[in-house]
Structure formats: C-alpha cells, structure tokens
Amino acid sequence: MHSPPPSPSLSSLNSIVPRRPRILIAGGGLSGLALANGILNAANFVPLDVMVFERDADEDLRERGGYQIRLAQDGIAGLKECLDDVTYAELKCRYGAGVAEAPTLINPKTAEPLIRLSSFRIYAKARAMSRRVLRAFLLRKVVASNAIQFSKRVVAYDIVYDHDGEHVKIFFDDGTSEVGDILVAADGSKSNIADQVGLNNRTHVHGGYHLASRGPVNEAVLAKLPRVLQNDGAVVDPGDLMTIYDKPYYQDVRVIRLFLQTSKSAFLSQPHLFWAVSFPGHVPPRFNSSNATDLKLAQKNHAKELMRSKGIHQSIIDILDIGSVDTIRLTTEMETSVQPPHNWREIAQQRMGKNGGHPRIFLIGDSVHPMTPGRGMGANQAIRDSAALVPYFANLARSFQNANPEEMSQLVQLTNQKFEAEMLPRAFGWVNASNRSAEMDVSTWTGKALIYVLLLDILYRNVGLEDKKAWEYY
Ligand SMILES: Cc1cc2nc3c(=O)[nH]c(=O)nc-3n(C[C@H](O)[C@H](O)[C@H](O)COP(=O)(O)OP(=O)(O)OC[C@H]3O[C@@H](n4cnc5c(N)ncnc54)[C@H](O)[C@@H]3O)c2cc1C
Known part of the structure; x- marks a missing residue:
C-alpha cells in the first residue's frame, strides 16, 4: 500500500479536516467530459470540485472527429447517468435516424445479405450519433460551469504532501501546474499518465x-x-x-x-x-x-x-x-491492450517508485483499455467507466468530511480498488470480444463455438424480449 511520508500535519492524525475533494481530469474527450458532467451534477448534493484539462484548443477539437459513434446500451445508460435530465432528453432526440441497430452480414462479391445481426439477442444493438454532436452536448454544462481549460497538455504528475495530507500535482507543457486530490487519466489511447503510473498494457495488432x-x-x-x-x-x-x-x-x-x-x-x-x-x-x-x-x-x-x-x-x-x-x-x-494483473499497481510501484501505481491516479476509457474497432465498444466502455466513477466520487466526498489525512488516503485507495474490480473485467471483456471479432474462423474450434453461440441465440431469441423492452426504454 502507498503510505505518505511523515509530514507536520500527519502528527495529529485524529484531527477532523472538512474537505471539498478536487478532481482533476486530464483529457476532455468522451470519457473526461462525461465524468465531468456526472461530477457537476453530483456536486449539487455533495461537496466536490472538478476541472478538466484538455490538450487541444476547442476549435481544433470541433474540426476533428467527424465520424459516427455507435452507442450501445452501456454508452447510452452511461450518458443517461452522467448528464442532467434536460440535456439527456435533448441528446436523445439527436440519435441518427435511418441507421440500423445492428449490421447485416453481406457477401461482398454479390452485395447480397447473408445474416441480419439485429435478429441476434446477444449482438449488442446500437444507436448512431455524430461524435461532434455528442461532444457538443457533453461540453455544454462543463463550459457553462467554467470546469474546463483548453490548450492545457498534461505532461507529468507528482504526489505531493502539505499540512492537509497527500495530493496530486499535475504539470502542463506551458510550465504551469495545478494541485488536486485525485487525477483521472482520460487522455486517450496514447495516455502519458498511463505510462507514468506504470500501467504498461498497450499492444498493437499489426498486419495490413x-x-x-x-x-x-x-x-x-x-x-x-x-x-x-x-x-x-x-x-x-x-x-x-x-x-x-x-x-x-x-x-x-x-x-x-x-x-x-x-x-x-x-x-x-x-x-x-x-x-x-x-x-x-x-x-x-x-x-x-x-x-x-x-x-x-x-x-x-x-x-x-x-x-x-x-x-x-x-x-x-x-x-x-x-x-x-x-x-x-x-x-x-x-491499438489494443491486455488486462493488467490485479496487483499491477504494486508491481508498478516496485518498478517505478513513489508515483508508480499510485491509487490517487484513476484511469478511464482508452487510457486503460484501448481496443480494436471490431465491436464498436471503445466509446461505450469509456462512457460506462465515467458513469461508474461518479457515485464512488460522491461517496468519497461524503467520507472525506470526517476523515483525517491518512484515512482519506486509505479511502481513495479503497475506492480505486473497487472501481477497477468492476471496470477491468467489464471493459476487457469487450477488448477481447473486439479482438475475437476478427477471428471468427470456422476452421478453428473457437470460430465454431462462436457460431454455435450465435445459432443458440436465434433459437432462444424470444427470451430476449425483456432485453428489447429495456433497450427501447433508453
Ligand atoms: C473512426 C472511429 C470510429 C469509432 N467508432 C466507435 C463506435 O462506433 N463506438 C464506440 O464505442 N467507439 C468508437 N470509436 C472509439 C472511440 O472513439 C474511443 O474509444 C473513445 O473516444 C475513447 O474515449 P476517451 O475519452 O477515452 O478518449 P478520447 O475521446 O480520445 O479523448 C481523449 C482526449 O484527451 C486529450 N488528451 C490527450 N492527451 C492529453 C494530455 N496529455 N493532456 C490533456 N489532454 C490530453 C485528447 O485531445 C482528447 O480530447 C471509434 C474511433 C474511431 C477513431
């Protein structure tokens, strides 16, 4: 476990330090903005502060990313949880019309249909949305609350200590810095925070x-x-x-x-x-x-x-x-990734010292689980991560009120452990499914098994009616 070095404040461990935890988010992409929305909404009820630092200028980001995102149940439910009711109701009206919920497999030589995946219960259905539209909705409240700074590239972090206990200090490429209680890496698939914390789980699929x-x-x-x-x-x-x-x-x-x-x-x-x-x-x-x-x-x-x-x-x-x-x-x-071992933070700390594997560093979205596009789940899991974190941070804010600095550090560590215990198996299930979707080779046993599962799904698809009802609700 990471324990802070002795400091003047830690001599009086029993003192009550009322606090308003400050969450720093590196990256104003889909996961960073979804999380910031969730925290801003939670801050109506609990003392919480949030600030997003985005590397690029707002105009540059608007120009980029004109592609379409397919939002499946995880992404849609995540947005519903992070956004306020009014914003979500407006966003819901902007799902792309005329786009199928699941693709149809075709024979490319004849351009004729083979199988309609929308008839399979286990194939995740999706709604389409322009990434720009989605980002515009996610930015609305964050900009209105002055909770984002553009052209702020996070280059490093350090764990620092003062009279109030342990904090995270982040450094920008313009020479400035900021201090908070938690740093969330939402800086995408080339995350330099993931590198610094020693996650070390990125790989590439080569070929073609x-x-x-x-x-x-x-x-x-x-x-x-x-x-x-x-x-x-x-x-x-x-x-x-x-x-x-x-x-x-x-x-x-x-x-x-x-x-x-x-x-x-x-x-x-x-x-x-x-x-x-x-x-x-x-x-x-x-x-x-x-x-x-x-x-x-x-x-x-x-x-x-x-x-x-x-x-x-x-x-x-x-x-x-x-x-x-x-x-x-x-x-x-x-880009893809492998699920890190459950004790990856301990390993990283041994390898990299004080800052390595530190529990005040949370990782979400592509910074922790970049995946191939095979199943269109990268953004969905990124948004799901954000929605999952919001209640944890709200609880942390409540608990901070009656905790001393050492207890606060322990609470942060426990929170990060709980979050990763849910996030890692969920997201890496999709990382692996995305890798497998390029491997549906019927000449292998895995390929045969996958097809068998798809066929079973057709047979039992009536069982999926409840799922369908839940889906229509979103
Ligand atoms: C063409 C295409 C189509 C896709 N289609 C789908 C789809 O249909 N469904 C789906 O679920 N997923 C899809 N994805 C994947 C999806 O876009 C990503 O998984 C998702 O955007 C990940 O969100 P994120 O917040 O983790 O990272 P991003 O959205 O990439 O955001 C990262 C942000 O961090 C900023 N940043 C980077 N470094 C720093 C730094 N050092 N300091 C500060 N800021 C920094 C970046 O500028 C960026 O704004 C698609 C991707 C592509 C490229």
Whole structure:
C-alpha cells in the first residue's frame, strides 16, 4: 500500500479536516467530459470540485472527429447517468435516424445479405450519433460551469504532501501546474499518465492496412448503393467466417463497415455514408507524393484496384468515391491492450517508485483499455467507466468530511480498488470480444463455438424480449 511520508500535519492524525475533494481530469474527450458532467451534477448534493484539462484548443477539437459513434446500451445508460435530465432528453432526440441497430452480414462479391445481426439477442444493438454532436452536448454544462481549460497538455504528475495530507500535482507543457486530490487519466489511447503510473498494457495488432471515410449521399448516390445497404442501413462482411469456402479472398480484403445515415442531423447538413475497408494481407502502398490529397487519391485507387482484383461487387467498390478524398484516413496498425494483473499497481510501484501505481491516479476509457474497432465498444466502455466513477466520487466526498489525512488516503485507495474490480473485467471483456471479432474462423474450434453461440441465440431469441423492452426504454 502507498503510505505518505511523515509530514507536520500527519502528527495529529485524529484531527477532523472538512474537505471539498478536487478532481482533476486530464483529457476532455468522451470519457473526461462525461465524468465531468456526472461530477457537476453530483456536486449539487455533495461537496466536490472538478476541472478538466484538455490538450487541444476547442476549435481544433470541433474540426476533428467527424465520424459516427455507435452507442450501445452501456454508452447510452452511461450518458443517461452522467448528464442532467434536460440535456439527456435533448441528446436523445439527436440519435441518427435511418441507421440500423445492428449490421447485416453481406457477401461482398454479390452485395447480397447473408445474416441480419439485429435478429441476434446477444449482438449488442446500437444507436448512431455524430461524435461532434455528442461532444457538443457533453461540453455544454462543463463550459457553462467554467470546469474546463483548453490548450492545457498534461505532461507529468507528482504526489505531493502539505499540512492537509497527500495530493496530486499535475504539470502542463506551458510550465504551469495545478494541485488536486485525485487525477483521472482520460487522455486517450496514447495516455502519458498511463505510462507514468506504470500501467504498461498497450499492444498493437499489426498486419495490413485500413481505409475509412465518409461522405454525403443525395438521391442519385442513394439509388446506386447496394439494395441491402439501402434497406438495412449498416452492413459488414463476415470476415473469417467465410474463409472456409473462399480463403484467398477473405484473407486479403474485408469490407469492415458501411453505415448509412439517411436523415440529416444537426451537424450533418445532409444524409451521409460512413465506410471502412481493410486489407489484412497487404502492406500500405508507398507513393512518391508529398501532396496529401494526391497521396490519398493514390491510396484510394490502389484500394479500389485490389477490391476489383478480388471480385468485389462494383456497387461496393464505387462507395470509396463517396465523399471528399481529403477525409480518407489510412491506418496501419490498430491499438489494443491486455488486462493488467490485479496487483499491477504494486508491481508498478516496485518498478517505478513513489508515483508508480499510485491509487490517487484513476484511469478511464482508452487510457486503460484501448481496443480494436471490431465491436464498436471503445466509446461505450469509456462512457460506462465515467458513469461508474461518479457515485464512488460522491461517496468519497461524503467520507472525506470526517476523515483525517491518512484515512482519506486509505479511502481513495479503497475506492480505486473497487472501481477497477468492476471496470477491468467489464471493459476487457469487450477488448477481447473486439479482438475475437476478427477471428471468427470456422476452421478453428473457437470460430465454431462462436457460431454455435450465435445459432443458440436465434433459437432462444424470444427470451430476449425483456432485453428489447429495456433497450427501447433508453
Ligand atoms: C473512426 C472511429 C470510429 C469509432 N467508432 C466507435 C463506435 O462506433 N463506438 C464506440 O464505442 N467507439 C468508437 N470509436 C472509439 C472511440 O472513439 C474511443 O474509444 C473513445 O473516444 C475513447 O474515449 P476517451 O475519452 O477515452 O478518449 P478520447 O475521446 O480520445 O479523448 C481523449 C482526449 O484527451 C486529450 N488528451 C490527450 N492527451 C492529453 C494530455 N496529455 N493532456 C490533456 N489532454 C490530453 C485528447 O485531445 C482528447 O480530447 C471509434 C474511433 C474511431 C477513431
């Protein structure tokens, strides 16, 4: 256990120190903002302070992240718990219309449907929302409460001690610093706080490259889309599920997702289509161009050629021409993570000294469980983490009132242990499911077992009616 060194204040351990715990959040992304909302709402009833420090300027963030988030039950329930009733009621009206709750598996060579996953009870259903819309709602109360500072990049933390006991001091790249009682790392998949605390659980999935983009869909474009996409709104190809009868194709090319949002939303002036394709068997092509647009055009053309050579249906290949070429993103490796051992903080402390593994550092979202996009659960688990933390922090604030500095440190440690005992198995269940979704190979026992589970689900899907009712409630 981490114990603070002796300080003048700790000589009188029995003194009562009324406190208003100050929570510092590094990162104003989805999890950081959801948590800040939850804390601001809880602060109506318990003494709690919160401040978010976001690396980027607000305008830069608004420009980025114009992609669509699929919110499943964990994310939706998490938002409902973190946001106030009025904001949640407004946000609920902005879920993308015309988007399927679950994708349909297609045969990419014929563009015909194979299986509709919406009929499976165990496949997590989702509602779509532009990330920008979601972020705008999450920012509203935080900005109004002056609880966020932009252009503040957290570069390090230190555990410090004063007359009041133990605290966390964070340092910014502009040379300034802040002190609080708890630091929450919500700084995403490249978290430098996770590095400093010694979590050490990030890995990469290598192999192949991936292209993704989005673009507007007018009547003329809509009419040319595969009928299954027009009808079902979201399609994916079955990946390794099909390797049993067409291994060469499915090892080379994969249409990861095509999502059609047929109604316009507050941030999208017209209906949009989001697409992502993957080339697992290929290294990204190299082109002699320093012009970003030319480079993206060459990448896109290479991808289309590859798809054509593998016999993909022309109506699917044409989808890569939807949208401006500048919005295309090429990724070569996907980030994922492994569940840390239950005693990872002790190990980190032994390895890194005083600041390593310290329980005043909480980790949420991609900072602790980055995952591949296979199941679209990164944001959902990040928001779930935030909702789970709010009641813990509210309890901590109540308990702080009658605790001395040493008891406060113990309470923080206990709180972090309880939070991680719930968060780690839940989130890493999805990390592993996301990794597995790229491994539905029917030639392996795991692949067969997965398909068996899906079939069982069809047989028992009536049992899912209660779940469906709960889902409709959100
Ligand atoms: C194209 C795409 C599609 C996706 N689709 C889905 C989906 O459909 N469903 C789903 O559940 N998930 C999806 N995800 C994943 C999802 O976006 C992430 O899992 C989610 O955003 C994680 O939230 P977070 O708060 O942990 O991190 P982020 O939202 O990444 O926020 C991290 C924030 O921290 C800031 N920051 C970083 N370093 C520092 C620092 N040192 N100091 C201060 N601030 C810092 C960053 O600027 C950023 O604002 C998708 C991701 C991508 C890229």
